[in-house]
Amino acid sequence: MFDFVTKHKRLLQIILGLMIIPPFAFWGIQWTQRETAGTGEVASVGGQKISEQEFSEALRQQQDRMRSLLGRNFNAAMLDSPGMRAELLDLRNSGDTAGDKQEVVGYGAFAFYEKSA
Secondary structure, eight states, X not given: OHHHHHXXXXXXXXXXXXXXXXXXXXHTGGGGGHHXXXXXXXXXXXXXXXXXXXXXXXXHHHHHHHHHHHGGGOOGGGGTXXXXXXXXXXXXXXXXXXXXXXXXXXXXXXXXXXXXX
């Protein structure tokens, strides 16, 4: 088989080119990503898809909680800064306490702080 490939390199290059180039020429790169393009999915956790709307709502709720805890010291921009570091402290789910691992809610404890120079 390798002898065939070695002897017919040019023919195989043409065949591969005809298999790869036309789909991109006719349908573009979006055609290859069509399954996820319309869903608005930003993540998948344990097989459950999280939409962009669900993520935005959860982020807004978390920011509201932090705003109520920190008062006027809260700055939403500090979480978007590349100078911030997030560290996972602990990760659990309700199956750890309730015992049913099939239907769980996940919980995470994170620490956010500025990176030292």
